[in-house]
Amino acid sequence: MLGASPVEAYRLIVAGALGQPERVAFVLSAWAPLLLAAAGLLVTFAAGLWNIGVEGQVLLGAVFATGALRALGHLLPPPGAVLLAGLAAVLGGSLWALLAGALRAYGNVNEIFGGLGLNFIAGSLTVYLVLGPWARPGIASTSGTLPFAPSLWLPTIPVPPLEVPGEVFLGIAAMGAVSVALRGTYFGLHLAAIGRSLRAAHLRGIPTTREMLRAFAACGGLAGLAGFVLVTGAHSRHQLFPLISGGDGFLAILVVLLAGRSALACILISGAFAAISMGSLQLPLAMQLDSSMGGVIQSLLVLCAILLRGLRARLVSREG
Amino acid sequence: MRVELRDIHKSFGPVRANDGVSLTADAGTIHGILGENGAGKSTLMKVLAGILQPDRGEILLDGAPVRISSPAAAIRLGIGMLQQDPLDFPSLSVLDNFLLGSPGGLVLDRRRARDALRRLGARFAFALDPDARGEDLTVGERQQLEILRLLRLGVRVLILDEPTTAISASQRGQLFAALRAMAADGKVVFFVSHKLEEVQELCDAVTVLRRGRVAGEAAMPAETGRLVQLMFGQEPPRVTRARLPLGPPVLELADVTASDARLTLEHVSLQVRAGEVVGLAGLEGSGQRLFLHACAGLAPVTRGRVRIAGRDLTGRSYAQFLAAGGAYLPAGRLGEGLIPGLTLTEHAALAGRHGTLFVDWRAAARAAARHIGELHIRGTPRTDVQALSGGNQQRALLALLPDHVSVLLMEHPTRGLDLESAEEIWRRLLDRRARGTAIVFSSSDLDELLARSDRILVFSGGRVAGPLDAREATVERLGELIGGKGV
Numbered sequence: 001m002l003g004a005s006p007v008e009a010y011r012l013i014v015a016g017a018l019g020q021p022e023r024v025a026f027v028l029s030a031w032a033p034l035l036l037a038a039a040g041l042l043v044t045f046a047a048g049l050w051n052i053g054v055e056g057q058v059l060l061g062a063v064f065a066t067g068a069l070r071a072l073g074h075l076l077p078p079p080g081a082v083l084l085a086g087l088a089a090v091l092g093g094s095l096w097a098l099l100a101g102a103l104r105a106y107g108n109v110n111e112i113f114g115g116l117g118l119n120f121i122a123g124s125l126t127v128y129l130v131l132g133p134w135a136r137p138g139i140a141s142t143s144g145t146l147p148f149a150p151s152l153w154l155p156t157i158p159v160p161p162l163e164v165p166g167e168v169f170l171g172i173a174a175m176g177a178v179s180v181a182l183r184g185t186y187f188g189l190h191l192a193a194i195g196r197s198l199r200a201a202h203l204r205g206i207p208t209t210r211e212m213l214r215a216f217a218a219c220g221g222l223a224g225l226a227g228f229v230l231v232t233g234a235h236s237r238h239q240l241f242p243l244i245s246g247g248d249g250f251l252a253i254l255v256v257l258l259a260g261r262s263a264l265a266c267i268l269i270s271g272a273f274a275a276i277s278m279g280s281l282q283l284p285l286a287m288q289l290d291s292s293m294g295g296v297i298q299s300l301l302v303l304c305a306i307l308l309r310g311l312r313a314r315l316v317s318r319e320g
Numbered sequence: 321m322r323v324e325l326r327d328i329h330k331s332f333g334p335v336r337a338n339d340g341v342s343l344t345a346d347a348g349t350i351h352g353i354l355g356e357n358g359a360g361k362s363t364l365m366k367v368l369a370g371i372l373q374p375d376r377g378e379i380l381l382d383g384a385p386v387r388i389s390s391p392a393a394a395i396r397l398g399i400g401m402l403q404q405d406p407l408d409f410p411s412l413s414v415l416d417n418f419l420l421g422s423p424g425g426l427v428l429d430r431r432r433a434r435d436a437l438r439r440l441g442a443r444f445a446f447a448l449d450p451d452a453r454g455e456d457l458t459v460g461e462r463q464q465l466e467i468l469r470l471l472r473l474g475v476r477v478l479i480l481d482e483p484t485t486a487i488s489a490s491q492r493g494q495l496f497a498a499l500r501a502m503a504a505d506g507k508v509v510f511f512v513s514h515k516l517e518e519v520q521e522l523c524d525a526v527t528v529l530r531r532g533r534v535a536g537e538a539a540m541p542a543e544t545g546r547l548v549q550l551m552f553g554q555e556p557p558r559v560t561r562a563r564l565p566l567g568p569p570v571l572e573l574a575d576v577t578a579s580d581a582r583l584t585l586e587h588v589s590l591q592v593r594a595g596e597v598v599g600l601a602g603l604e605g606s607g608q609r610l611f612l613h614a615c616a617g618l619a620p621v622t623r624g625r626v627r628i629a630g631r632d633l634t635g636r637s638y639a640q641f642l643a644a645g646g647a648y649l650p651a652g653r654l655g656e657g658l659i660p661g662l663t664l665t666e667h668a669a670l671a672g673r674h675g676t677l678f679v680d681w682r683a684a685a686r687a688a689a690r691h692i693g694e695l696h697i698r699g700t701p702r703t704d705v706q707a708l709s710g711g712n713q714q715r716a717l718l719a720l721l722p723d724h725v726s727v728l729l730m731e732h733p734t735r736g737l738d739l740e741s742a743e744e745i746w747r748r749l750l751d752r753r754a755r756g757t758a759i760v761f762s763s764s765d766l767d768e769l770l771a772r773s774d775r776i777l778v779f780s781g782g783r784v785a786g787p788l789d790a791r792e793a794t795v796e797r798l799g800e801l802i803g804g805k806g807v
Binding site: 185189192196200201205207 | 639642654656659666667670676681
């Protein structure tokens, strides 16, 4: 249909993603924000919440991290400034998520609509900051703020033959922590109960509002950390630019949708998504196909998986 | 038109909603369908209106068997049903609602419809503004609109399902006059109700349903006592049971007014003492649930005081009710009481609040195993509560109660359970009572209410009668109060 062999396209994607160590490093740095956002979404999904606002929470994390680095980069030793920027990103993402949570809990606004609205606001905020207060001296360009010095970048850790970006370990650690929290803590059990039946959870004496707000805050915090990684990551652009999240939040929603409640599946699927995104950058060069084919392939995968799940559910209910 | 239903059967899963119901209604009569909640009245009428398909049985119109496959087919045969909650479109105008479902071409003829609406409305003294919006109408007006719409569609058999639940007294008068006029026109009116007085006032004949079967038929006027007996059955044999010495008051309501979206309870006062059992009688939705919710902090109390175990909890949250030693076991055992999808172990973990960060899964599994052993729950600690039978779910709920409960509020403790399970549940409950728990429970089983309660409150449309001493109460007296007589 497109005048190109799909098999060839897949081969190119794989080669483009994993062909050379540098390319693998790029895949890994694209993987980290997905991991972090997906880890956050596991928390809200456990409580049956559709935190569509995760995209905006990533953006707010990037904004807070940039703000902290701009303010503190010259005052503190670099590791201290980066650490505080990370904490600021967690704070920014959490607050943005709590806003969606409060709208849901107290304003009776469904978190999907609240989140969508907040996403737009967050996107506009990045544009405003990049063009306005944080514009590069002399020029106001949408290409981004002044890049940070290499001392403020996250380090890479050599794992021969690769240079693994440090943020990948952050992402894996976040996945692990979320997995343990959901399985082992009362917080996780409460969220599971809320996700199954809000009404029954309330009548069982679970403080449902508080736990839902906590879930939003946790998810927003991790999404904020994803934003931090997008600014400071080893292979990032080391600057804030408009809509820096580039759909990572939404992609993470797809990851969690596919993975269900499994952290391991999240890790694998987000890795595959990162590889497809990076690998598809090779398509235009080799096959005169647009690199957005990567998105098409991802979306097809998701649709197939959801369709399969729907069919399975239908079969089960028919038997039952 | 003469309507005959023959041997109608309709089951929902294991529940036999209609189990061989037959009745006949002649043209020009108002036929009452009387029965308790869950007796099968609505199911039967929905079968006649084409909303439900019977599993078995026959419908005859003027002696000719018909198949009614959908509400539209029913309308074509001249049968229309006014739902309990009139189904209209709030954002459309009265006129457009009136036009809905009209046969005809592509183009709406609003002018003719407007004339028809005015003409029909004048005939039954229904004053409806064609240009008002549906959402601005009262329930009574929406009903009138729906009746006019059905009449315009040529309905000759009109079914009304509990039409007087939410309308004013004057609207009720209008409605009854209109129904009489329709009957005089030769139409058949089916009037579904649980209110004895209304059936006696309006109907020419009545069929009483009980547990999906015809309990009896009567030409009106009929004696109240006979109708009550048909509705509720014979007096149960009295159980003699030990009277316990009662403790201090643990649930006190003083002049409480509370309301939810549907009902308002006004000026309710009650004192329940430790070790006492109070039953709440009434048809479903008469205010029992609102009463329990007001006690538990789940419904706002607008006036009066609520005290639990000596603590004033007026206006406090459900969490504080729990903290004061209260417990509430709702009617929905799964989805309200138990959390579908979680296991018995997970429920045990939720029940034991330890204030630690991590769940002690071993202790929770041990607790679940203990519950299973003590209450003979058929399952394992890892069984999803959804997989448990109703009786096992109820036992699990009892097992999950804290050791000390001062006031236990409970809805339908034994609904849907077999006799043995029900007996077992009550053994557990009376055990609790002997340890000083006050029990307040609602039930639609008069036998259960009379056999288990010390005192009985009767709810009817949000009004409360009693408390009656259960030893002196009779099925007939309860039935009258439940039906709204003498409240």
